[in-house]
Amino acid sequence: MTPTLRLNLEKIRENTRNIARRCVKSGIHLAGVTKGLCGSPEAAFAMVEGGCGSLCDSRARNIRRLKDAGVAVPLYLLRIPMLSELEEVLDLADGTLISMIETLEHLEFLCGQHRREFQILLMVDLGDLREGIWPDEVERFAEALLRCRWVHCVGVGANFGCFGGVLPTPQNMACLVAVKRKLESLFSSPLQFTSGGGTSSLQLLEEGAMPPEVNHLRVGEAILLGCDVTRNRCIPWLHRDAVRFEAEIIELRRKPSVPIGTIGADAFGNTPVFRDRGLRLRAILAAGRQDVTPEGLLPIQEGAHILGASSDHLLLDVEEMIPVPKLGDVLSFEMSYGAMLAASTSPYVSKRFE
Ligand SMILES: *Cc1c(COP(=O)(O)O)cnc(C)c1O
Secondary structure: OOOOOEEOHHHHHHHHHHHHHHEEEEEEOOEEEEEHOOOOHOOOOOOHHHHEEEEEOOOOHHHHHHOOOOOOOOOOOOOOHHHHHHHHHHHHOOOOEEHHHHHHHHHOOOOOOOOOEEHHHHHHHHOOOOOOOOOOHHHHHHHHHHOOEEEEEEEOOOOOOOOOOOOOOOHHHHHHHHHHHHHHHEEEEEOEEEEEEEOOHHHHOOOOOOOOOEEEEOOOOOHOEEEEEEEEOOOOOOOOOEOOOOOOOOEEEEEEEOOOOOOOOOOOOOOOOOOOOOEEEEEEEEOOOOOOOOHHHHEOOOEEEEEEOOOEEEEEEEEOOOOOOOOOOOOEEEHHHHHHHHHOOOOOEEEEEO
């Protein structure tokens, strides 16, 4: 069996439903983020059935997959677009995030040519230092937006925990709300959405600390993995095993826990360190760094521990597994977002649904 990403669509649906329920209570539109699974249409349908009112993906190519599969909700490009892909994005998506005036102007020009209306969500940088205008650029951006006839600004949005690891708080959310109010006064018309981030913002909802003006969230990790990496927590009311990684045992042998000989560097230039635990039962799985990020895997079966990995081999200590595993057995792992991304995009990993 090739390494496999096993997706439990029912659990993805349930995770979405549980998040959507909390969002609805606070008047929040839930946008599902599909980039973690390369815009998988199956996962997308589960998100829509679970209550996502729209879907977002960072790649035009993934949005094309969603559109071709007949996903019925509005589709948004999540990464601010390249100038060179605007024409394609216009053809595929209902809207995009944006942060550059030049991109806006080029988009407006193309929309005019095609006589096509298009939505943008203006990204504001609240300190995480990835994309977004600086709050004091609002006037200049508003002027550019007022010159647009085909492009409509539907709201403002912010990111947290993407580059700087900045956490969402009532204070920085208030800053986003202030930018939105400023824009509304410059436009003399209300904006539909204040998009307060992704998974890491769910905790504010749970604590009742979300400012009432925030009415849109773009959630991926919590739906697919039930975790919040930015806050380093598992979300107790969500499934953590909706997406699992699986690989097959190709060698099973008792070996010393410390290598024999003079230690240089491993295949990736790191000098490994070992603790002598005597002879241990070790399994080699047919998966490696070409398939997944081993550091982001957590064995589901009790008694299995990851020792390391090279390009094509994943090494586990299975001394304490009960029952003792056999050659050809398949072991399963919960995954981090990074590991899921790596597995999703590896041509060696197949996706299976249950
Ligand atoms: C990936 C991404 C999200 C989703 O974040 P999660 O932590 O997976 O919920 C939201 N917004 C933007 C701009 C993103 O790039």
